[in-house]
Structures are given as structure tokens and as C-alpha cells.
Amino acid sequence: MIPIIPRQSSDDDRPMGLKFTRNNFYNFPKREATNNEHVLKRTPSGQRTPPLITKRDSSRDSDLSSVASLSPTPLLSPTLPARSPFRIRDSQQGKMIGSHDTKSKSSSTIDTSSSSSSTSSSVTTNDDDLIQELESMWKLKSVPTKPPTPKHDMSSEDMLLQLLISHAMIDSREFKVLTFEEFEKLKQHHARLKNRVRNSKAKLELDRKIQETSHSLSNLSFNKNRESVILLLDEAVEADRKVKILTQRLHELTNDEVETQYQILQHTAGVLSLGLQKLEKDRPVPVVDGTQQMESLRENLIQLLKKHNISHATDASPTSLLDYLEAQLETYQLQSRESEDKYRGAQEKQQLLSLSEKKLEIQLRSTQTKNDLLKKEMDELLLKVKKPVMDWLPQDDFDFQDDDHGNESALAEVAELRETLSQMELNASKVQSQLSVFQSRENGLKKEMEQYRDEAVRLRSQKEEWDRTMKRRTVLQALENAEDGSSTARFEQQLEEQEGEYQAQLKEQAAFLDKTTRACEQLQKDRDELSATCEDLELLIRDKTRALDARDRQIQQLESELHQLKSTPTPAGSSNAALQELQAQFSQKESAWIEQSNTMEADFEGILKEFDRLTGTAMEFETDKRNYERRIQQLTQEVNGLESSLTEEKTKNLGYHEADTPTTATLRKEFRRMITDMKSDHHRTLEREGQEKSKLEKQLKDLKHEREMFRYERTNKGVQTLFMP
Structure with missing residues (x-):
């Protein structure tokens, strides 16, 4: 029997990943004894074996031994594309060798027709031949007399x-x-560029720090002379220009480094491809006649289709049969997905029904409770009606006609009470509907009240500011028109009152600032936690997605194992039981x-909802933070304005x-x-600037030392x- 390799089709319609390699990828094992050899061994000693069969067996054994000696271990070489020159060369060599074999064997087949027919009839009658062929095709194992070789499965990832x-x-x-000299030069150039990039990055960091220091000094120089301010601004502009030039140079150097690294990687890829091509050329390719293999594959596919009761054409090719099987598998997968979708829809409907x-x-419970309450009220009303009736009963010997008249009046009152009860229930339902409407109106009115309150606060603050400005104007006018000492004393008292008001406002603003800063810190902590x-x-x-991907891969692996187990033939007695067990395991x-x-x-779904909620709260926290920061800036501006106005008032009222x-x-x-006061302020600012300058000098020294x-x-x-490095 000729050994069978995996299917190789001449058509190139299938994708690249579904084609097997032709460079001895699966390590075809050496066959020690085949069914034909067993048949020949079972022939009597007196019968002479034909020379053609012995010659064919010896040549086949020599070929198999050479293949096994050449490939003792599985060579995991990459698959070649569909139209590569190596595949064309292999196909041409296979055609030439096949034609030479058919010419050499055509002369000897006529003499040995009777012997080959007898041996073929004995082989076809044997049940072990089909098992051996399928074993060699799918599992690629040797005869069970020897220990099985290790199996190398081809997974989807491989x-x-x-x-x-x-x-x-x-x-x-x-x-x-590239040549060796060019490659060495390119590597040296790449190393130099890396060093230059590193140095330029360090220099850029230093210049950026100098730029920040110059900007900070220019911002702190609001009490200095005009010349010093201009000098500091010029230094800041020069630092900005230096930083811009250095960033441009760094960008150019990084581009050159990337280009050189790209050339080096291209060179390495080209060298690796040339080495692999040389290995593919030097490796011998086994040539096998594929006609018998195709026929056996076609028979196996037809048996598989018959086993699963699938209709097919009688003269179909193996590729068409495989395509038909793939189409059937896809239809089964679509049906399973549709059934899963239907099952999910039914579950959702069941959940909705349970909620309803x-x-x-x-x-129902609420209506029952309402009915119970109404019944209790009715019983109480009946008791109230009966009690006055019992009180109205005559204690002496009066006429019973009056008693009958009283009972009738009591029953009429009970009916009236029942009517009033129903009317009260209707009124209660109306009141409840009106109450919901009133609650909505109340919410709207509350919102309007809050708006009006904010407007009142704003108008009150404007009124206070207007009063202050008017007082200042009156004070100034009085100072201009005043001639007496009493007026000056009165104006001094007014100025002291204004100063007290300003100080109180400053304290309030400082307290509000502390409060807002604390709230901002709390919001920052909450934001970090979120x-x-x-x-x-x-x-x-x-982690969940990784687990799902791992389970999908495991399911695919189990499906492939199930497909292999279905395709491998077993004895007639145990095949159905094994299939049922596998199907039950797979269904479970x-x-x-x-x-x-x-x-x-x-x-x-729960995690995504929680994530949406957290992102929403984070956005709200960000907006609150921005609002608080804006409010803090406004308050600081107001504080600065109040301080400036206080200084102006002090200067205007010198000596009073x-x-x-x-x-x-x-x-x-x-x-x-x-x-x-001015000297002390100036001294404080100078000390602060000196401390900052010393800090910057220390940072520069540390950077230079590093x-x-x-x-x-x-x-x-x-x-x-x-x-x-």
C-alpha cells in the first residue's frame, strides 16, 4: 500500500491557512509492514511471488526509509504561498517523475495482471485495510505492533x-x-544618533527648566523698575526661542534615528528571507503519486456523507465534497446560533412576564388592604348607627309602632351613610390625583423661589456696593467743602466704619475661600477614589474577556477533536457507543x-452600568471642580481689589x-x-526671590552633577x- 499524505489540491481558491506544507511538515513515519506484506506472508511457501511485486515493495520500502531517515523530527518550517516558484518547481518535478514511473511500469503490468488481481482481491476483502488507510491518513501512526510516534496537531494558532x-x-x-561594510557603518551611525538624541533631550529639559524659572521671575517682578522688568521679559523670550530651536533639532534627530533603524530592520528581514530560501532549496522534497491518495480521500468523504445521510453528486471531486461539508457545517452553526438567540429571547420574555x-x-395586595380598611370603616359606622338606636329604645311601656318607625329611619340612615362612603372614596381618589399635581407645582415653585432668592442675594450685594460708593462720594464731597474741625472728626469716624466693614468683608471672603478649598480637596479625593x-x-x-476568549478557544479545540473522532473509523461494535458518549459529553x-x-x-451588563455611573459622577465632579476654581479666582480678584482700595483710602486720609x-x-x-512699610514689603519680596533663586541654583547644580x-x-x-551605551 502507498503511504497517504494530507490533501493537496491544484486549485488555489482556498485560503492560505487551509493549505498544508509540502516540505515534510508532519514527519511521515516509516512503515514496517503493510497489509499487502501480510497477504504475501500468508501465501504458501510453494507459491512463487511475482518479481514485479517484490521489486515494487523493495523500491517503496527504500523510499520510505529514505524519507524517515531524512526527517527524524518534525520540521516546523513556514508554509509557502500558493504561487511561489518553489511550489511550481516541486509540481514540475512530481509530474516528470510520475510520467517516468508510468512508462517503466507499463511493460511489466501485462505479465503480472493475474497475480496482482489475486492479491488485490484478497486485500479488498480484508476489513483491516480501510482502518489502516484511515489511520495513516488522519493519525499518521505506524502498525500497532510498534509503539506509536508522538502526534503533532495543527491548531488554528499554528x-x-x-x-x-x-x-x-x-x-x-x-x-x-546591504553589504557587511554598509551594515557596520549604518549601525555606527545609528549609535551616534542615539547618543545625540539622548544629549539633546537632557539639554532640552535643562532649557525648559530655565524657561520656567525666567517666566516665574518675570511674573514676580511687579514691584521692580521698568528696566529690570524689560530685561526679565527679554530673557524669557530668549529662553522660549532656545527651547523652540532645541525641540526642532530633537525632532529631526529622532526622524533620522527612526529611518536608520528602519533600514537596519529591512536588512535583517531580507537576510532572514534569503536564509530561509536557501534552506528550502537545499532540502529534498518527497515526490508521491497523488492519484491513489485522491481516490482514497474521495471514498472516505463519500462514506462520511453516507454515514450522516447527506445527499451529494456521484461524480463530484474531493474538493467539492469538502466544500459541501464546510457549507453544511456553516449551516449547522447558523442554526445553533439562531436557536441560542431564540432561547435568549424566550428567557427575556419570561423575565418580563415574571416582572408583570x-x-x-x-x-392586588394594595387593593385588598384598601378593601379591608373600607370594611372596617363600614363596621365602625354600623356600630355607631346601632348604638344610638339602642339608646333610643323605650325603657317604659310605649307603643312598638314607634320602634318600627325608628328601625326604618336607622336603615335609611345606613343607606345614606353607604352612599356618602362611596362618594368619599371618589373624592379621595380625586384628592390623590390633585395631590400629585400640587406636588409637581410645589416642586416648580420651589425652583422659582430658589431662583428668586439667588436674584435677591445678588441685588442685595449690588445695593450694598452702591451704598458704599455713594458714601464714598458724599465723604469726598464733604472733604472738599468742609472747613470745620467737627466735620473732619465726623468724616474720620465714617472712614473708620468703612475700614471695619472692609476688614469684616475680607474675613468673610477668607473664610469662604477656606471652605471652598476644603470642598475642592474633598472633591479631588473622591475623584481619585472613583x-x-x-x-x-x-x-x-x-480578565473576563480573556477568560471568554480562552473558553472559545477550548470550545473550538473540542469541536476539532470531536470532528477528528467522528472521522476516525472504529470497529462496528464500539463505534456507535463511542459516538454517543462523545455527543453526550459535547452536549453537556x-x-x-x-x-x-x-x-x-x-x-x-452590571459592570458596564456601574462604569457608566462612575464616569457620570466623575464628570460631575470635574464640572464642580471647575466651578469652584472659577469662584476662587473671582474671590481672589475681589480681595486684591479691596486691598488696593484700602491702600488708596489710607493714602488719601493721611494725618486724619x-x-x-x-x-x-x-x-x-x-x-x-x-x-x-514699603521697605519691609520690599525686603520681604527680595528675601522670597532670593530663596527662589537659591533653590533654582541648587536644582541647576544637581542637574549638572547628575x-x-x-x-x-x-x-x-x-x-x-x-x-x-
């Missing part, structure tokens, strides 16, 4: 990897392969996976602290006090290890 490797080989043929039933139960929870949820989602696993996938989808009129001595004292240490370590390593 096929995709082989496909990617083949595409990479095709793309790498267009890359340029719960709502109805709640409504971001941490969002990250945890994202990690959980990733499938049901468990469906349940688990449903639970996972429910968990995903005492009851007497201002003299030159008092004015000198006030002027000296103002000068001392740079020198890095340079020293690099040179030291290069001297010790002959390697420059």
Missing part, C-alpha cells in the same frame, strides 16, 4: 502563525540587503458553556487719625510709617567592557 510567516517572507523579498406578575401581585474604581473595573473587564459541555456565558453577560487738623509733623510721621555622573559612568563602562 496555522495563523505559519500564514503570517509566509506573508512576512513575501514582503521581505522586496527589502534591500409581581406588579400585579403588588397591586478613578481607582474605574481602573479596577477595566481590569476586571479585561455546550450546555454548561451556554449557562456560563449567560452569567458572564449579565455580569458584564487724631482729632486735630493735620500738621506737617503728623504728615511726616505718616510718611515715615509708609516708607517703613549629568556629569552619567557621563562618568558611561565612559567608565565603555573602558571596562568595550561597550558604549
Whole structure:
């Protein structure tokens, strides 16, 4: 029997990943004894074996031994594309060798027709031949007399990897392969560019820090002279220009580095593709006649279709049969998906029905409670009606006609009470509907009240500001028109009152600022916590997706194993039992996976809802933070304006602290006090700027020290290890 290899079709309609390699990928094992040899061994000793059969068996054994010796281990080489020159060369060699074999064997087949027919009849009658063929086709194992060789399954990931490797080989043929000297020069140029990029990055960081310091100094110089301010602004502009030039240079250097690295990677890919091509050329390719293999594959496919009661054409090719099987598998998959969708829809409907039933139960309970309450009220009313009737009963011997008349009147009153009860129930329902309407109106009125309250606060603040401005105007007019000492004292009192008001306002603003800063810190903490929870949820989602992908891969693997087990023939007695067991296991696993996938989808929905809620709250926190920051800026501006107005008022009212009129001595004292205050402020600002300058100088020294240490370590390593990083 000729050994069978995996299917190789001449048509190129199938995708690249479904084609098997022709470079001895599966490691065809050596066959020690076949069914034909067993038949020949069972022939009597007196019968002579034909020389053609012995010659054919010896040549086949020699071919198989050479194949086994050449490929002792499975060579995992990449698959070649459909129209590569190596595949064309292999097909031409196979055609030439096949034609030569048919010519050499045509002369000897006439003499040995009787012997071959007898042997073929004995082989076809044997039941073990079909099992052996299918075993060699699907499992590629030897005769069970020897221990089985290790099996190498071709998973989908391996096929995709082989496909990617083949595409990479095709793309790498267009890359340029450099000489050794050019490659060395390019590597040295790349190392120099890396060093320059590193140095330029360090220099850019230093210049950026200098730029930040110059900008901070220019912002702090509001009390200095005009010349110093201009100098600081010029330094800031120069620092900005230097940073811009350095960023442009760094961008150019990084582009050059990327281009050189791209050329190096192209060279390495081209060299690897040339090496793989040389290995493919040097490796011998086994040539096998595929006609018998195709016929056996076609028979196996027809048996598989008959086994599953699938109609097909009698003269169909194996490729068409495989395509038909794939189409049938796709239809089965579509049917299974549709059934899953229907099952999910039925589950959703069941959930909706259960919810509607719960709502109805709640409504029934509420109506029952209402009926019970109404019954109690009716009983109480009847008791109230009966009590006065019992009180009205005659204690002495009166006429019973009056008693009958009283009973009738009581019954009439009971009927009237029942009518009033029904009327009251209607009124209660109307009141409830009106109450909902009134509640909505009340909410709207509350919102309007809040708006009006905000407007009132705003108008009150405007009114206070207007009153202050009017008081200032009156004070100024009075100062202009005043001639008496009493007016000055009165105006001084007004100024003191205004100063007290301003100080109170400043305290209030400071308290409000503290409150807003505390609220901002709390919001920042909440935002950090929410971001941490969002990250945890994202990690959980990733873990869940990985678990689902792993389960999908496991399901695909189980389906492929099931397909292989279905395709492998077993003895007639145990094949049906094994198939039933496998189908039962597969159905159990499938049901468990469906349940688990449903639970996972429910968990995903909950996680996504929680994520949406957290993102919404985070956005709200961001908006609140921006509003608070804007409010803080406004308050700081107001505080600065109040301070400036206070200083102006102090300057305008120099010498008016005492009851007497201002003299030159008092004015000198006030002027000296103002000068001392200005000097102290100036001294404080100078000390603060000096401290900042010392900090910046210390940072610059640290940066220079770090740079020198890095340079020293690099040179030291290069001297010790002959390697420059």
C-alpha cells in the first residue's frame, strides 16, 4: 500500500491557512509492514511471488526509509504561498517523475495482471485495510505492533502563525540587503544618533527648566523698575526661542534615528528571507503519486456523507465534497446560533412576564388592604348607627309602632351613610390625583423661589456696593467743602466704619475661600477614589474577556477533536457507543458553556452600568471642580481689589487719625510709617526671590552633577567592557 499524505489540491481558491506544507511538515513515519506484506506472508511457501511485486515493495520500502531517515523530527518550517516558484518547481518535478514511473511500469503490468488481481482481491476483502488507510491518513501512526510516534496537531494558532510567516517572507523579498561594510557603518551611525538624541533631550529639559524659572521671575517682578522688568521679559523670550530651536533639532534627530533603524530592520528581514530560501532549496522534497491518495480521500468523504445521510453528486471531486461539508457545517452553526438567540429571547420574555406578575401581585395586595380598611370603616359606622338606636329604645311601656318607625329611619340612615362612603372614596381618589399635581407645582415653585432668592442675594450685594460708593462720594464731597474741625472728626469716624466693614468683608471672603478649598480637596479625593474604581473595573473587564476568549478557544479545540473522532473509523461494535458518549459529553459541555456565558453577560451588563455611573459622577465632579476654581479666582480678584482700595483710602486720609487738623509733623510721621512699610514689603519680596533663586541654583547644580555622573559612568563602562551605551 502507498503511504497517504494530507490533501493537496491544484486549485488555489482556498485560503492560505487551509493549505498544508509540502516540505515534510508532519514527519511521515516509516512503515514496517503493510497489509499487502501480510497477504504475501500468508501465501504458501510453494507459491512463487511475482518479481514485479517484490521489486515494487523493495523500491517503496527504500523510499520510505529514505524519507524517515531524512526527517527524524518534525520540521516546523513556514508554509509557502500558493504561487511561489518553489511550489511550481516541486509540481514540475512530481509530474516528470510520475510520467517516468508510468512508462517503466507499463511493460511489466501485462505479465503480472493475474497475480496482482489475486492479491488485490484478497486485500479488498480484508476489513483491516480501510482502518489502516484511515489511520495513516488522519493519525499518521505506524502498525500497532510498534509503539506509536508522538502526534503533532495543527491548531488554528499554528496555522495563523505559519500564514503570517509566509506573508512576512513575501514582503521581505522586496527589502534591500546591504553589504557587511554598509551594515557596520549604518549601525555606527545609528549609535551616534542615539547618543545625540539622548544629549539633546537632557539639554532640552535643562532649557525648559530655565524657561520656567525666567517666566516665574518675570511674573514676580511687579514691584521692580521698568528696566529690570524689560530685561526679565527679554530673557524669557530668549529662553522660549532656545527651547523652540532645541525641540526642532530633537525632532529631526529622532526622524533620522527612526529611518536608520528602519533600514537596519529591512536588512535583517531580507537576510532572514534569503536564509530561509536557501534552506528550502537545499532540502529534498518527497515526490508521491497523488492519484491513489485522491481516490482514497474521495471514498472516505463519500462514506462520511453516507454515514450522516447527506445527499451529494456521484461524480463530484474531493474538493467539492469538502466544500459541501464546510457549507453544511456553516449551516449547522447558523442554526445553533439562531436557536441560542431564540432561547435568549424566550428567557427575556419570561423575565418580563415574571416582572408583570409581581406588579400585579403588588397591586392586588394594595387593593385588598384598601378593601379591608373600607370594611372596617363600614363596621365602625354600623356600630355607631346601632348604638344610638339602642339608646333610643323605650325603657317604659310605649307603643312598638314607634320602634318600627325608628328601625326604618336607622336603615335609611345606613343607606345614606353607604352612599356618602362611596362618594368619599371618589373624592379621595380625586384628592390623590390633585395631590400629585400640587406636588409637581410645589416642586416648580420651589425652583422659582430658589431662583428668586439667588436674584435677591445678588441685588442685595449690588445695593450694598452702591451704598458704599455713594458714601464714598458724599465723604469726598464733604472733604472738599468742609472747613470745620467737627466735620473732619465726623468724616474720620465714617472712614473708620468703612475700614471695619472692609476688614469684616475680607474675613468673610477668607473664610469662604477656606471652605471652598476644603470642598475642592474633598472633591479631588473622591475623584481619585472613583478613578481607582474605574481602573479596577477595566481590569476586571479585561480578565473576563480573556477568560471568554480562552473558553472559545477550548470550545473550538473540542469541536476539532470531536470532528477528528467522528472521522476516525472504529470497529462496528464500539463505534456507535463511542459516538454517543462523545455527543453526550459535547452536549453537556455546550450546555454548561451556554449557562456560563449567560452569567458572564449579565455580569458584564452590571459592570458596564456601574462604569457608566462612575464616569457620570466623575464628570460631575470635574464640572464642580471647575466651578469652584472659577469662584476662587473671582474671590481672589475681589480681595486684591479691596486691598488696593484700602491702600488708596489710607493714602488719601493721611494725618486724619487724631482729632486735630493735620500738621506737617503728623504728615511726616505718616510718611515715615509708609516708607517703613514699603521697605519691609520690599525686603520681604527680595528675601522670597532670593530663596527662589537659591533653590533654582541648587536644582541647576544637581542637574549638572547628575549629568556629569552619567557621563562618568558611561565612559567608565565603555573602558571596562568595550561597550558604549
